[in-house]
Amino acid sequence: MHPRLELRNISKRYPGVLANDDVSLAIQPGEIHAVLGENGAGKSTLMKIIYGAAQADSGEIYCDGNLITAHNPAMSRALGIEMVYQHFALFESVSVVENIALSASSAFNLPSLAEKIRELSLRYGMPIDPYRQVHDLSVGERQRVEIVRCLLQAPKLLILDEPTSVLTPQAVAKLFDTLRQLAAEGCSIVYISHKLDEVQELCDTATVLRNGKVTGIARPKETTSLELARMMVGSKLPEMHVSPAAPSEKPVLEVRKLSAKARDHFGVDLSDVSFNVHGGEIVGLAGVSGNGQAELIALLSGERRHAQADAIKIDGISAATLRPDERRQLGLAFVPEERLGRGAVPSHTLWENAVLTAHRFGTVRKGLVDRRRAAAFAANIIDRFKVKANGPGATAQSLSGGNLQKFIVGREIALAPKLLLVSQPTWGVDVGASAFIRQTIIDLSRAGTAVFIVSEELDELFEICDRLLVICQGRVSPPLVRTSTDREEIGLLMTGRTMGKDQMGSSSVALQD
Amino acid sequence: MRIAAPVVACVLTLIFGSLFFASLGHDPLPTLYAFFVEPLSSLNGLSEWLLKASPLILIACGLAVGFRANVWNIGAEGQFTMGAIAASGVGLFWPNPESALLLPLMLLAGMAAGMAWAAIPAFLRSRMNTNEILVTLMMTYIATLFLSYLVHGPWRDPAGFNYPQTALLPAAAMFQSFDPAYRLNPSIFITAVAVLLMWLFTDRSFLGYKMSVSGAAPLAARYAGFRESAAVWIGLLAGGAAAGIAGMAEAAGPLGQLSPQISPGYGFAAIIVAFIGRLNAFGIVLSGLLMSLLFLGGEGVQMTLALPSALTRIFQGILLFFLLAADFFIFYRIRLVRPAKDAHALETAR
Ligand SMILES: Nc1ncnc2c1ncn2[C@@H]1O[C@H](COP(=O)(O)OP(=O)(O)OP(=O)(O)O)[C@@H](O)[C@H]1O
Numbered sequence: 001m002h003p004r005l006e007l008r009n010i011s012k013r014y015p016g017v018l019a020n021d022d023v024s025l026a027i028q029p030g031e032i033h034a035v036l037g038e039n040g041a042g043k044s045t046l047m048k049i050i051y052g053a054a055q056a057d058s059g060e061i062y063c064d065g066n067l068i069t070a071h072n073p074a075m076s077r078a079l080g081i082e083m084v085y086q087h088f089a090l091f092e093s094v095s096v097v098e099n100i101a102l103s104a105s106s107a108f109n110l111p112s113l114a115e116k117i118r119e120l121s122l123r124y125g126m127p128i129d130p131y132r133q134v135h136d137l138s139v140g141e142r143q144r145v146e147i148v149r150c151l152l153q154a155p156k157l158l159i160l161d162e163p164t165s166v167l168t169p170q171a172v173a174k175l176f177d178t179l180r181q182l183a184a185e186g187c188s189i190v191y192i193s194h195k196l197d198e199v200q201e202l203c204d205t206a207t208v209l210r211n212g213k214v215t216g217i218a219r220p221k222e223t224t225s226l227e228l229a230r231m232m233v234g235s236k237l238p239e240m241h242v243s244p245a246a247p248s249e250k251p252v253l254e255v256r257k258l259s260a261k262a263r264d265h266f267g268v269d270l271s272d273v274s275f276n277v278h279g280g281e282i283v284g285l286a287g288v289s290g291n292g293q294a295e296l297i298a299l300l301s302g303e304r305r306h307a308q309a310d311a312i313k314i315d316g317i318s319a320a321t322l323r324p325d326e327r328r329q330l331g332l333a334f335v336p337e338e339r340l341g342r343g344a345v346p347s348h349t350l351w352e353n354a355v356l357t358a359h360r361f362g363t364v365r366k367g368l369v370d371r372r373r374a375a376a377f378a379a380n381i382i383d384r385f386k387v388k389a390n391g392p393g394a395t396a397q398s399l400s401g402g403n404l405q406k407f408i409v410g411r412e413i414a415l416a417p418k419l420l421l422v423s424q425p426t427w428g429v430d431v432g433a434s435a436f437i438r439q440t441i442i443d444l445s446r447a448g449t450a451v452f453i454v455s456e457e458l459d460e461l462f463e464i465c466d467r468l469l470v471i472c473q474g475r476v477s478p479p480l481v482r483t484s485t486d487r488e489e490i491g492l493l494m495t496g497r498t499m500g501k502d503q504m505g506s507s508s509v510a511l512q513d
Numbered sequence: 514m515r516i517a518a519p520v521v522a523c524v525l526t527l528i529f530g531s532l533f534f535a536s537l538g539h540d541p542l543p544t545l546y547a548f549f550v551e552p553l554s555s556l557n558g559l560s561e562w563l564l565k566a567s568p569l570i571l572i573a574c575g576l577a578v579g580f581r582a583n584v585w586n587i588g589a590e591g592q593f594t595m596g597a598i599a600a601s602g603v604g605l606f607w608p609n610p611e612s613a614l615l616l617p618l619m620l621l622a623g624m625a626a627g628m629a630w631a632a633i634p635a636f637l638r639s640r641m642n643t644n645e646i647l648v649t650l651m652m653t654y655i656a657t658l659f660l661s662y663l664v665h666g667p668w669r670d671p672a673g674f675n676y677p678q679t680a681l682l683p684a685a686a687m688f689q690s691f692d693p694a695y696r697l698n699p700s701i702f703i704t705a706v707a708v709l710l711m712w713l714f715t716d717r718s719f720l721g722y723k724m725s726v727s728g729a730a731p732l733a734a735r736y737a738g739f740r741e742s743a744a745v746w747i748g749l750l751a752g753g754a755a756a757g758i759a760g761m762a763e764a765a766g767p768l769g770q771l772s773p774q775i776s777p778g779y780g781f782a783a784i785i786v787a788f789i790g791r792l793n794a795f796g797i798v799l800s801g802l803l804m805s806l807l808f809l810g811g812e813g814v815q816m817t818l819a820l821p822s823a824l825t826r827i828f829q830g831i832l833l834f835f836l837l838a839a840d841f842f843i844f845y846r847i848r849l850v851r852p853a854k855d856a857h858a859l860e861t862a863r
Pocket residue numbers: 014015017019037038039040041042043044045046086388389390397398399400401402403428430
């Protein structure tokens with residue numbers, strides 16, 4: 001029997017880097033195959049080549065034993081290959097159902113398709129409203145749309161490029177059930193993730209890439225995650241040091257009774273949100289994507305302003321009416337969840353993207369952009385955060401997902417902020433670099449910065465946060481001290497089931513130390 | 514790639530032009546020669562070439578500042594007209610017609626009038642979110658009709674045999690040409706300065722950087738706290754100022770008075786100039802020279818070969834069309850998508 005997919009000697013060169021170097025691999029029908037590797041190892045490039053969205057410089061692709069010539073995505077879909085891109089490929093200005101209809105090859109009927117989407121997405125534990133406009137969706141919701149779109153086509157080979165990076169644990173568990181069922185029916189799955197425990201739980205085989213080359217093949221279920229990590233990184237993982245927090249006396253960020261109507265009727269209204277973040281501590285916000293995180297973070301960053309000035313105070317100064325640059329002058333730095341188009345200008349170079357927020361740090365003088373300083377600033381970030389890029393002159397869109405994330409996080413940290421807001425800090429970042437970013441955030445906070453993190457990854461929040469808040473339907477829970485709470489409690493709060501009154505009271509008392 | 518598109522577009526325009534001439538019954542090669550080479554083979558031709566390129570380049574520089582930030586000022590023609598009106602008004606009615614200050618005052622008046630005309634759509638867009646494309650275009654018609662009213666009515670030259678035109682501007686209100694035999698005058702230095710300023714602004718200044726972020730990624734501009742309304746105001750005012758000055762230089766240069774036809778369409782042609790020049794200062798200089806040649810050549814063949822005067826417009830249109838098409842084919846790839854059946858057939862054939 002032929003393998004479902006076979007790659008022979010695939011090579012692909014981009015300016016300044018050999019993204020894939022003589023890669024061969026085979027995937028059998030019904031197999032769940034992981035592709036692992038550091039940021040910039042060439043995983044997404046390889047997937048785009050399989051799907052036909054990029055052309056290999058040399059090498060051959062066989063599907064069920066047939067050589068594929070003149071490859072393109074339409075051909076892939078005809079062959080039953082579906083792909084969830086790392087950077088989603090959705091049309092922003094139309095609704096979910098129209099997006100899905102656009103990629104369907106056969107004739108469709110919108111209302112019945114919408115019904116199918118609603119039903120299927122509920123069944124898979126990734127509820128989406130088919131009539132919402134894509135530009136209103138958070139990244140977590142977009143990811144659900146992409147996955148449901150592929151599942152609807154009943155594929156023979158499904159490529160998932162970091163599908164779970166912004167999904168909740170519950171949705172991930174459901175997704176895994178679905179994937180296992182698909183595999184049992186004979187569908188082959190290529191799965192890319194930086195979360196090694198997921199890979200161990202789900203995948204039968206793993207191919208490890210480093211610098212574009214295949215460096216090993218493993219059976220993840222029989223290999224420890226430490227070994228897998230070592231195969232990827234080629235060296236030992238850094239260890240985390242979390243020293244106890246020493247919160248400042250006065251809070252750096254104060255949110256008092258912040259209520260805000262959603263911008264459209266699909267958003268979530270924030271009601272009566274109050275919390276503090278002190279200098280020297282890390283406060284995390286847990287919650288299922290689409291429960292008001294996007295609204296809250298936009299209000300905190302200043303991308304959206306609020307009429308009542310003292311609803312948000314930064315360093316004691318009423319800030320809710322200030323613009324983002326004015327808040328930055330008070331010491332705010334911010335890493336948004338969308339890296340392309342919001343955190344960075346895709347078509348601009350890295351040094352130009354450094355100027356975006358570092359313009360008060362010597363990269364602009366007398367109204368003129370100082371290119372040399374900006375380039376030095378960017379080079380410094382590239383160096384310190386080990387961003388794989390073709391120098392400060394590389395465009396943001398040429399970086400791999402994790403590397404751009406490292407660059408943006410690095411840029412904001414380099415601003416030496418008093419208050420750092422971070423949304424999904426290690427989204428799509430490999431294990432080694434995640435550990436490094438987390439450690440840097442911890443060090444920053446221990447040096448006195450107040451850090452507020454929004455993440456859907458509970459593990460990450462538990463690893464680095466001192467206190468945790470939970471958001472559900474626009475309401476934020478009282479803070480919980482990390483050491484005296486657990487996943488169970490947070491999970492309950494995330495789904496909106498409140499606990500006994502006294503229990504809540506005690507935990508909120510505990511933290512006002 | 515970005516530079517390839519204009520070159521491809523020019524070549525295609527030439528080929529299409531030859532076919533076009535042939536279809537009109539003219540031998541293409543001599544006609545093309547008459548169109549593109551003859552105008553430049555005399556000193557007067559060269560003078561006219563630069564004279565016409567100057568306002569095109571000046572206006573395109575101003576417009577490109579806005580275009581880079583996705584601020585679409587289509588009404589440079591109106592801002593040009595208002596600049597010419599205001600400058601001529603100062604020139605005609607200033608109490609002391611011999612004052613050495615007259616020319617600088619007219620320059621300021623022209624610039625201010627162009628900016629004021631552009632400020633209206635800027636205000637409406639930043640306050641009420643109206644579409645600046647429509648508003649600037651409509652303001653152009655108002656300006657043209659206002660000019661027509663002035664030259665037919667209150668400002669008409671009493672000694673002008675009822676022609677709809679104003680009196681001639683006094684000598685102190687005119688740019689003196691370099692040589693009495695030709696019309697080229699020092700206003701081209703204003704354009705040269707504008708080109709340098711535009712380069713400095715877009716390539717080096719922080720303000721220009723902010724504008725380019727607003728154009729390339731509006732969400733990133735909001736993330737960084739760059740004000741959208743600032744981009745709108747700067748973009749429109751830069752275009753208005755440049756067009757107003759160009760209008761002043763036209764009235765105080767080759768024309769010397771106001772009449773209903775003060776512009777052969779410079780304001781609109783400059784939009785094409787800006788795009789063919791890739792919104793880049795030095796690219797605009799080249800494309801402005803090219804566009805000016807189209808104007809000259811069009812006039813030339815109109816006289817020597819009796820070809821219709823619409824020819825210039827046709828060439829402008831073709832050039833823009835091919836540029837957009839070339840851009841499209843460079844930035845997008847068209848693929849023939851085979852119906853799904855074929856692929857399945859291919860799969861089962863093995
Ligand atoms: N369009 C492009 N132009 C230039 N270089 C590119 C382009 N796309 C990818 N690269 C380079 O190719 C290399 C591999 O990138 P790729 O996106 O495949 O990495 P990845 O393994 O998916 O990483 P990540 O885990 O961060 O997503 C990187 O060094 C990247 O900078």
